[in-house]
Amino acid sequence: MLQNIWLIPLLPFVSSVLLILTAGRLPRRLIAIMGAGSVGLSALIVLAVGMQFMELQTPYSLTLWVWMQVGNFAPGFSFYIDQLTVVMLSVITGVGFLIHLYSTEFMQDDSDYSRYFAYMNMFVAAMLILVMADNLLLLYLGWEGVGVCSYLLVGFWYKDPVNGAASRKAFVVTRVGDTAMALGLFLLFTELGTLQIQPMLEAANSRWVTGDTIPAIAALLLLGGAVGKSAQLPLHTWLPDAMAGPTPVSALIHAATMVTAGVYLIARTHGLFLLAPDVLMLVALVGLFTLLLAAFTALNQTDIKRILAYSTISQIGYMFLALGVGAWSAGIFHLMTHAFFKALLFLGAGAVVHCLHHEQNIFKMGGLRSKLPIVFWSFLIGSAALAALPFTSGFFSKDQILLSAFELHGTTGISLWIGPWLWAGGLVGAILTAIYSFRLVFIVFYGEAKTEPDRQPGWRMAAPLSLLCILSLIGGYFVLPLASVFPTVAQHQVSHLVEGISISIPLIGVLIAWLVYYKHSLPVEGFTESSLGKALRNFWYSGWAMDKLYDTIIVKPYTGTANAMRGEWLDRIYHGIVSLCQGSHALLSRTQGGKMRWYATSMVFGLIILVTLLGWVS
Amino acid sequence: MEGLIIPLNHVLIVAALLFATGLAGLMFRRNVIFILMSLEVMLNSAGLAFVAAGAAWAQADGQVIFMLILAVAAAEVSVGLGLVLQVQKRFKTLDMDHAQKLNG
Numbered sequence: 246m247l248q249n250i251w252l253i254p255l256l257p258f259v260s261s262v263l264l265i266l267t268a269g270r271l272p273r274r275l276i277a278i279m280g281a282g283s284v285g286l287s288a289l290i291v292l293a294v295g296m297q298f299m300e301l302q303t304p305y306s307l308t309l310w311v312w313m314q315v316g317n318f319a320p321g322f323s324f325y326i327d328q329l330t331v332v333m334l335s336v337i338t339g340v341g342f343l344i345h346l347y348s349t350e351f352m353q354d355d356s357d358y359s360r361y362f363a364y365m366n367m368f369v370a371a372m373l374i375l376v377m378a379d380n381l382l383l384l385y386l387g388w389e390g391v392g393v394c395s396y397l398l399v400g401f402w403y404k405d406p407v408n409g410a411a412s413r414k415a416f417v418v419t420r421v422g423d424t425a426m427a428l429g430l431f432l433l434f435t436e437l438g439t440l441q442i443q444p445m446l447e448a449a450n451s452r453w454v455t456g457d458t459i460p461a462i463a464a465l466l467l468l469g470g471a472v473g474k475s476a477q478l479p480l481h482t483w484l485p486d487a488m489a490g491p492t493p494v495s496a497l498i499h500a501a502t503m504v505t506a507g508v509y510l511i512a513r514t515h516g517l518f519l520l521a522p523d524v525l526m527l528v529a530l531v532g533l534f535t536l537l538l539a540a541f542t543a544l545n546q547t548d549i550k551r552i553l554a555y556s557t558i559s560q561i562g563y564m565f566l567a568l569g570v571g572a573w574s575a576g577i578f579h580l581m582t583h584a585f586f587k588a589l590l591f592l593g594a595g596a597v598v599h600c601l602h603h604e605q606n607i608f609k610m611g612g613l614r615s616k617l618p619i620v621f622w623s624f625l626i627g628s629a630a631l632a633a634l635p636f637t638s639g640f641f642s643k644d645q646i647l648l649s650a651f652e653l654h655g656t657t658g659i660s661l662w663i664g665p666w667l668w669a670g671g672l673v674g675a676i677l678t679a680i681y682s683f684r685l686v687f688i689v690f691y692g693e694a695k696t697e698p699d700r701q702p703g704w705r706m707a708a709p710l711s712l713l714c715i716l717s718l719i720g721g722y723f724v725l726p727l728a729s730v731f732p733t734v735a736q737h738q739v740s741h742l743v744e745g746i747s748i749s750i751p752l753i754g755v756l757i758a759w760l761v762y763y764k765h766s767l768p769v770e771g772f773t774e775s776s777l778g779k780a781l782r783n784f785w786y787s788g789w790a791m792d793k794l795y796d797t798i799i800v801k802p803y804t805g806t807a808n809a810m811r812g813e814w815l816d817r818i819y820h821g822i823v824s825l826c827q828g829s830h831a832l833l834s835r836t837q838g839g840k841m842r843w844y845a846t847s848m849v850f851g852l853i854i855l856v857t858l859l860g861w862v863s
Numbered sequence: 864m865e866g867l868i869i870p871l872n873h874v875l876i877v878a879a880l881l882f883a884t885g886l887a888g889l890m891f892r893r894n895v896i897f898i899l900m901s902l903e904v905m906l907n908s909a910g911l912a913f914v915a916a917g918a919a920w921a922q923a924d925g926q927v928i929f930m931l932i933l934a935v936a937a938a939e940v941s942v943g944l945g946l947v948l949q950v951q952k953r954f955k956t957l958d959m960d961h962a963q964k965l966n967g
Contacts, residue, residue, distance in 0.1 A: 845890055
């Protein structure tokens with residue numbers, strides 16, 4: 246089975262190409278079967294590969310062909326499978342298949358059914374190449390591939406200019422990070438002479454010692470790419486706007502898979518990051534600040550999808566925090582559980598939006614608990630896992646991250662004492678997470694009904710929801726076989742007090758949300774309606790005014806400069822060429838007067854001139 | 864076959880005069896029939912030059928080319944007359960200065 250792993254990305258790719266070439270002429274049933282079926286088949290192959298791999302336990306690599314050969318630079322089209330890859334593959338194809346199945350019903354009334362599945366399948370293929378790649382160049386191919394598909398899918402309903410702007414923003418902002426990553430690849434290649442990940446990490450280990458400058462720069466550049474793709478500070482602004490796409494797209498790309506590519510990249514090249522402890526510390530700090538910033542913002546949003554978007558940013562912040570404190574497997578564990586419960590929440594939100602005539606404002610919903618029971622239970626379970634209530638999947642992964650942060654034993658600089666502070670910051674984030682996720686539940690599903698649902702989700706929506714519910718509940722009991730991939734981490738030995746605090750914090754958050762948004766018994770209006778409260782709310786509602794900040798310091802000066810340069814002299818040369826061409830065209834077209842005698846006469850004189858010239862020359 | 868009796872130059876001068884006449888007719892005549900006739904005159908002047916040259920060098924090539932010119936002239940006239948009919952039909956005139964719809 247292992248030699249057939251090339252089928253895993255090939256199946257969705259072929260399906261995508263077929264769907265593109267037929268351009269929507271196929272019957273809808275067939276499109277749905279191809280779109281969801283190809284990903285389902287890939288999932289089955291991944292299952293078989295995973296089973297076989299559990300017995301082998303040694304990394305397996307497969308070279309299909311040499312991609313290009315320039316001197317000693319010969320990146321192969323080759324795949325590398327180890328435990329980390331298997332985990333990623335399972336998440337992508339498994340969750341991906343459920344989302345595809347869900348989409349077959351969600352997109353039912355859309356006229357561009359075929360285009361949707363073509364893009365979605367292309368995305369899955371690119372994402373699979375990203376995680377299976379054995380060299381960084383192939384990884385970069387997948388990396389850009391998912392970027393393009395994200396662009397296409399965010400702007401899927403391109404007739405509304407707002408969606409087009411959102412997709413452009415997503416593309417351009419991530420491009421900033423991608424440029425940094427490309428520079429990182431160049432640096433690594435010039436320094437180490439290879440981009441194949443495993444030999445490269447070995448070479449890095451033997452060439453540099455911990456704390457050298459060049460690995461720090463390389464790690465910093467890779468971090469730039471990861472930050473862009475995973476929507477972390479300071480490149481996170483694209484993700485909330487990316488919610489303009491169809492909701493299953495947000496579930497697949499902007500919650501479960503693509504945005505976690507940055508986490509995967511750092512985990513995959515962790516050997517390099519270990520050589521640069523300062524950069525690793527930066528990863529943790531980026532994660533911490535992002536998770537806090539996004540959690541405060543999520544608390545103030547009114548659009549159901551934007552709440553989830555900020556919560557995704559916040560949860561990926563936890564993953565970065567885990568990576569930064571060296572808890573690699575905890576980070577990947579959270580990646581997996583997050584894929585389960587966030588996909589569940591997004592699909593649930595999609596179902597709400599689908600059944601409520603595309604209403605996205607949570608304050609226009611309410612009382613849906615009895616009207617959409619399946620969706621209610623999905624949301625409840627998803628929110629419980631997101632808030633990390635005990636015994637849900639999110640609890641296990643987040644607990645590991647927080648404990649690892651608490652136990653951080655660095656050797657230099659701030660990492661000596663910052664561990665407990667990271668833990669405390671993570672706890673603040675956790676309580677905010679609990680508050681905003683249950684705020685969502687109480688506002689949308691309790692209280693008085695404001696909008697009536699006009700339909701119920703069918704089985705193709707309900708089945709993925711229920712399966713993801715189960716995964717969100719039991720996902721925490723999965724034991725990821727990552728011990729051989731990452732350096733081992735010592736067992737947690739923290740006092741019961743720390744553990745107790747970690748467990749009880751989410752419960753307190755839920756209690757607060759219950760008091761404020763269900764019982765309305767906490768007098769928060771006094772604060773939120775004061776001028777300070779209003780200012781804070783607006784500030785947080787706008788996402789700490791980051792968009793405005795970037796607009797002022799980057800976009801406006803850029804467009805201003807571009808406008809100022811519009812009339813400069815270099816342009817005049819080209820305008821001159823244009824007018825010259827237009828002028829001679831006008832002149833020459835005059836000679837085409839339709840007068841036959843004029844034509845004959847000009848031919849005669851032309852010939853005379855030509856003959857004279859020839860005589861002259863010879 | 865002792866070559867040409869009259870000097871070759873004289874024949875060539877006549878041919879050149881004929882050619883000039885035809886060319887002038889082509890450029891200054893407005894009636895399409897006359898334009899075609901001028902074309903014929905030009906073709907024949909070229910033919911005369913060929914025949915004379917062939918005789919002067921005692922080669923058959925000149926006459927062969929003249930036969931070719933005759934054939935071309937016949938073909939050209941048949942197409943040309945067809946066009947003349949069309950011009951007459953569409954513009955109700957044979958004056959080419961009035962048939963200038965094909966201007967760019």
